[in-house]
Amino acid sequence: MFQFEQQNSPLVQASSQSIEKESLEQESLEKTSLDQNSHCDRLAPKPTTIEATGLSESLLLDLMVKHIFTAGVLTKEQMVAKIGVTGGILQQLLDIAKKLAWVENRQSTASGQMRYALSNSGDIHAKLTFSRSGYLGLAPVPLKQYVPICRQQSSRGNPITLDMLKQGLKSLVLPDDLLLKIGPAMNSSRPVLIYGPPGTGKSFLCRHLNQVLGDDILIPYALAIGNDIIQVFDPELHHTVEKSLNTNPLDLERGHDPRWIQCHRPLRITGGELTSEMLEIQFDSHSRNYMAPIQLKANNGILLLDDLGRQRISAKQLFNRWIIPMEERRDFLSLQSGEHFEIPFELILLFSTNLNPKELVDEAFLRRLGYKIHFEALEPKLYRKIWFQVCEDLSLSCSDEMFQYLLLELHKKHGKLLIPCYPRDLLGIMSDQIKFMKLAPVVTQSLIDSAWSIYFV
DSSP: OOOOOTTTOHHHHHHHHHHHHHHHHHHHHHHHHHHHHHHHHHHSBOOOSHHHHTSOHHHHHHHHHHHHHHHSSEEHHHHHHHHTOOHHHHHHHHHHHHHTTOEEEEOOOTTSOOEEEEOHHHHHHHHHHHHHOOOOSSOOEEHHHHHHHHHHTOGGGSOOOHHHHHHHTTTSOOOHHHHHHHHHHHHSSSOEEEEOSTTSSHHHHHTTTHHHHOOEEEEESEEEETTEEEEOOOTTTOOBOOOSSOOOTTOSSSSBOTTEEEEEOOEEEEOTTOOGGGGSOEEETTTTEEEOOHHHHTTTSEEEEOSTTOSSSOHHHHHHHTHHHHHHSEEEEEOTTOOEEEEEOOSEEEEEESSOHHHHSOHHHHHHHOEEEEOOOOOHHHHHHHHHHHHHHTTOBOOHHHHHHIIIIIIIHHTOOOOTHHHHHHHHHHHHHHHHHTOOSBOOHHHHHHHHHHHOO
16 A cells, blocks of 8 residues: 655655746746846936937827827826826826916816816817827837837847757757757848758747747837837737836836837738838828838847748748848838838847759859758658647557557558658547547557648648
8 A cells, every 4th residue: 555654755845846846937937037127227217307208398298188088077197198298298298288278177076087088179189180190109219219218139149059949949849959959040140941841840940939039029009200100019020028016107216118018029921912102110000100121120039031932022022121220230220201210130030941052043142141041851750749749739649660650551551751741641630530530549550641631732
């Protein structure tokens, strides 16, 4: 009979060690979060005056008036949250707006907070302002403040090591020689071309690379180029970080400038839908809003151009557009008015293709890419590891005999390379059949044959 010893049982000790380990890991995560929050606070401290925002008084006034016009009535605290400035700056704006007779006091809330609304002249000014620009969001960050912070947040500031790469990609099964190529490429300032047959895991790997970077960054909600505003923050791309500290927007001692959003490093993926227009600032004439191009949204993160050679813009046109950004890490954009300006090109740029690179561009362009990494079929040992890993994920049982049948009787006889996507796809079909037929979750020869005939044409 199995008996426990209260104090010395290995199970009790293991449980205690596990709890202690989890506690240490949680403390480590909390410390990392606090360190990153502190870093963000130093990088972009809260401005306490209108001058410190880097924006004109008129731009901030117009934005405040538009927010009040849209909401009807707002409290001071609500305006602070909507505009992203401190209470002191907002009070300065309200005082100016009152002198201009644009804003009026309204009855206080039940908690005693003063509410504000627009006067007739304020309504007229708000409509005029909307006719010029439809932007309605947080106060923008001026370009001159954005550039140095973007440069400081470059992922190349913290070089990736082999241990970091292995830890970030621990859920993937990869050949060691591939890791030795990918790591240095991510530390390089040059673009990376990943090529090879379909299904070899090129896109799959790229989609996991931002997990290696790990840290958080600040993304401006919008950028100001003079009095024009370009929205940068994209909730579908930029995943915000939950704050470990409950920072009060009225508190000047804690928290960073609220015009910046603390996010995980972005991973922007675009494929066959890419057009030349997506590489430039887009202006919506209906809403009168400017939207940032994909490379600006992906700054300080990773931009993956998947399926290179199948876009609506040719590879040659794409490389011609990005010759300077790829070599000098700076890009040039323009507004509808024709005004040109320079922005940092601080991102890891990845290209992935199933095609022969020499058929896409000439040797001169290939030299500019710097790193060219070829993905190949797997060795049987790694293929086996993926196969049984997927079996475990799908709660399927598979014998070595059935795996050998797959290799020798199907892969070898039909000349099919050992591609990383096959285990997931073939076992997925078997899992579907098992559920449909109410079979035991066991991989059999008949299931393998059936899945093979369905999957391969």
